[in-house]
Each structure stands twice: as C-alpha cells, then as structure tokens.
Amino acid sequence: MSAYWDSSALVSSFSDPTVKTRLVTEGGITRIHSLAEVFSTLTGGRLGFRVDSEKAAVMIERLTAHLTLVSLTTDETLAAFRDARSKGIRGARIHDFLHITTAVREARNVIYTLNTNDFTGIYPEIKVMAP
Numbered sequence: 796m797s798a799y800w801d802s803s804a805l806v807s808s809f810s811d812p813t814v815k816t817r818l819v820t821e822g823g824i825t826r827i828h829s830l831a832e833v834f835s836t837l838t839g840g841r842l843g844f845r846v847d848s849e850k851a852a853v854m855i856e857r858l859t860a861h862l863t864l865v866s867l868t869t870d871e872t873l874a875a876f877r878d879a880r881s882k883g884i885r886g887a888r889i890h891d892f893l894h895i896t897t898a899v900r901e902a903r904n905v906i907y908t909l910n911t912n913d914f915t916g917i918y919p920e921i922k923v924m925a926p
Contacts, residue, residue, distance in 0.1 A: 797823040797863075799898035801891075801908035802832035804926045805858055806842075814926045823907070824863045826897050828890075830855050867897055882917050895921060 800823045808815045836842065837851040846854070867875065875896045879885065884892045891913040898906050899918055906914055907926035914923040 797821050797903070798905035798907050799823060799894065799901065799903040800825045800829070800862065800926070801894055801906060801910065801914075802829040802836065803909035804907040805829060805833050806836050807909055807926065808858070809837075809854060811926075817907075817926050818858070818861050822861050822863070824865055824898075824901055824903065826894060827864045827866050829894070830859070830864070833858070865897060865901060867893060867900070871896070871900065884917070888913070892917065 798821065800818070802825070804814065805818075805825065808818045833855055834848075834851050837846040837854065838848055839845065872893065875893055876889070878896075879889060879892060882892065891910075895906060895914050895917050898921060904920065905922045905924065908914060908923060909925055911923045911925065914921070
C-alpha cells in the first residue's frame with residue numbers, strides 16, 4: 796500500500812533523486828491542499844531561491860502523475876476540528892493534523908515528511924518517516 800506524502804517530502808523529490816525514485820516507483824496519496832503548499836514553498840523563497848510561478852506549476856503537474864489526490868469532506872474537516880483538542884492540536888498545527896487525518900481515513904500507515912516531529916504521536920499507529 797502506498798504512503799501519504801506531506802508537502803515537505805514532495806518538495807524534496809525535486810532535489811533528491813532517491814526521494815524522486817521512491818515517489819515514481821511507489822506512488823502515493825496526498826491532499827489537494829498539499830499542492831498549494833508545494834507551490835508556496837517553490838515560489839516563496841524559503842528554500843533560498845525562488846522558482847518562477849509557471850515553472851512551479853509545471854513541476855507540480857508532473858508530480859501529480861505519481862499521486863492520487865484526495866480531500867476531506869466538510870463534515871470530516873469539522874470532525875477533525877472537534878477532535879483536535881483531544882490530540883493536543885491547536886494553532887497552525889491543524890494543517891498537519893488534517894494531513895494525518897486524511898492518511899488515517901485513506902488507511903495509509905506511513906506518512907513521508909521531512910518534518911517528522913509535526914506528526915509523531917498524533918496517531919501512534921501511523922509510521923512517520925523521511926522518504
């Protein structure tokens with residue numbers, strides 16, 4: 796079964812051939828919102844450089860060939876907001892919580908991310924690891 800890909804892992808696939816190979820051979824899923832996060836990272840300069848918007852769009856389009864894109868419904872999102880307190884989630888951490896909630900809904904037991912601390916401990920049954 797393929798893993799859930801966080802946006803940080805997807806961004807790393809552009810520069811790390813090992814990660815790119817894993818994405819191409821294994822495939823995976825991610826939330827549609829992850830694409831916006833990847834676009835923001837590529838064009839925003841946090842990497843120490845900026846990618847032109849058109850080039851970023853093409854790069855992201857190529858990523859989607861290896862991914863199944865999913866979204867939470869309104870009811871699922873609202874349920875996640877209600878569950879947030881019991882999981883110790885508040886503030887900006889809700890974004891990561893929605894990612895892992897999606898992984899759980901899609902029965903994925905692995906999340907690929909470069910930000911393992913953002914996900915560890917929320918759902919102990921989910922393995923959180925770098926790609």
